[in-house]
Amino acid sequence: MEDLTARSGQTSNSYEGAAFIEDGSRKAGTLHVFEGSVEFKPNDGENSIRLPVQQLEITAGGNQNRLIYFKSPSRAGISFYTTDRNILKESALQKPELLPAIKKIVGGHRRVKTGYWTLAAVSVALIVGAWLGRGWVFEAAIDQIPPEAEVKLGELVEKNLMSTMSVVKDPVVNEGIKTITRPLLEVAESPFPFKFQVVYHQDVNAFAIPGGSIFIHSALIEKADSAEEVAGVLAHEMAHVIHRHGTQLLVRRIGLYVLVGAMFGDTQGLIAALADQGGFLLSQKFSRDFERQADETGFKLLVDANIDPRGMLSFFRRIKEIQEEQMSETEQSAMAIMGTHPATEERIDFIQEKINELPPDREFQKIPLDIQKIQRRISLPE
Ligand SMILES: [Zn+2]
Numbered sequence: 054m055e056d057l058t059a060r061s062g063q064t065s066n067s068y069e070g071a072a073f074i075e076d077g078s079r080k081a082g083t084l085h086v087f088e089g090s091v092e093f094k095p096n097d098g099e100n101s102i103r104l105p106v107q108q109l110e111i112t113a114g115g116n117q118n119r120l121i122y123f124k125s126p127s128r129a130g131i132s133f134y135t136t137d138r139n140i141l142k143e144s145a146l147q148k149p150e151l152l153p154a155i156k157k158i159v160g161g162h163r164r165v166k167t168g169y170w171t172l173a174a175v176s177v178a179l180i181v182g183a184w185l186g187r188g189w190v191f192e193a194a195i196d197q198i199p200p201e202a203e204v205k206l207g208e209l210v211e212k213n214l215m216s217t218m219s220v221v222k223d224p225v226v227n228e229g230i231k232t233i234t235r236p237l238l239e240v241a242e243s244p245f246p247f248k249f250q251v252v253y254h255q256d257v258n259a260f261a262i263p264g265g266s267i268f269i270h271s272a273l274i275e276k277a278d279s280a281e282e283v284a285g286v287l288a289h290e291m292a293h294v295i296h297r298h299g300t301q302l303l304v305r306r307i308g309l310y311v312l313v314g315a316m317f318g319d320t321q322g323l324i325a326a327l328a329d330q331g332g333f334l335l336s337q338k339f340s341r342d343f344e345r346q347a348d349e350t351g352f353k354l355l356v357d358a359n360i361d362p363r364g365m366l367s368f369f370r371r372i373k374e375i376q377e378e379q380m381s382e383t384e385q386s387a388m389a390i391m392g393t394h395p396a397t398e399e400r401i402d403f404i405q406e407k408i409n410e411l412p413p414d415r416e417f418q419k420i421p422l423d424i425q426k427i428q429r430r431i432s433l434p435e
Pocket residue numbers: 289293339343344347393394
């Protein structure tokens with residue numbers, strides 16, 4: 054077969070692509086357009102295949118219509134494709150019978166682009182709106198983020214955090230956490246899959262990242278008096294996830310535009326932003342409204358799961374004592390203790406009120422876990 058690419062007076066740009074041939078197999082190669090034919094040259098050195106321009110069918114397909122297909126009734130079972138749209142500008146394809154198909158593809162692509170820009174414009178409007186203090190605009194925007202995208206986002210955040218944390222891998226500890234969280238998971242209505250990990254850290258704290266991953270500092274377990282106390286904190290963290298508080302914080306911090314980009318597959322901006330602001334979720338305080346909402350939902354989770362919510366209360370009280378103790382020493386270290394979840398008098402009063410509202414004869418199931426058993430394992434050297 055003669056090599057058309059070398060034919061004198063007939064030069065063509067080369068477009069990377071592939072072809073499906075009669076036996077259904079796919080070959081990678083390059084596409085070339087000549088006066089009268091479109092040629093596919095396989096990379097494996099086999100003979101080129103040509104489709105006549107006359108009766109050529111040009112269509113868009115694949116993901117977001119990014120693939121341009123060439124077919125011909127004269128060669129049934131064969132199709133070429135490329136993602137390089139410049140091929141449509143080849144002069145040999147500017148034939149009256151082909152132009153309607155080309156226009157349809159180019160026009161369609163423009164519409165997709167317009168859609169993207171509309172979304173970008175909406176994002177900018179949302180950022181400006183939120184900047185002006187319209188919190189509800191943010192919430193409306195967050196509602197538009199599909200849970201799967203948030204899970205993906207969480208994976209990125211987690212990957213970024215992991216390099217700075219040391220996860221407790223002791224099976225006794227992890228089994229203990231499962232015993233505590235199992236009843237909560239049974240009653241929690243969440244589009245996010247929860248995942249709990251204990252990490253070595255001397256600050257009494259726990260935190261959730263978008264998408265359902267919750268981290269428990271080893272010091273929190275060490276300071277707890279019962280499994281119910283740990284459950285109280287974890288129910289609160291689960292509530293942060295359910296209400297997507299972490300995502301809202303992220304959006305405020307790094308901008309909806311970057312997040313929207315990430316959802317459209319452009320994760321570079323997000324990765325850069327996360328790398329730049331490493332660990333900010335650890336230091337970021339949620340607003341009082343978010344804390345109130347997490348306490349309220351967390352309390353409900355505990356009661357629904359038949360776990361005594363007084364654990365939540367006693368733990369917050371202890372944290373407050375520690376805070377006050379430390380406050381007299383240095384203000385600095387006080388900040389570290391439950392820094393993201395200050396155990397304020399207001400929160401303690403709120404939970405106390407909720408407990409008072411429970412029927413006086415309400416009984417709860419004791420979590421079948423001796424907290425000291427996992428405390429001993431945590432205090433073992435790594
Ligand atoms: Zn909180």
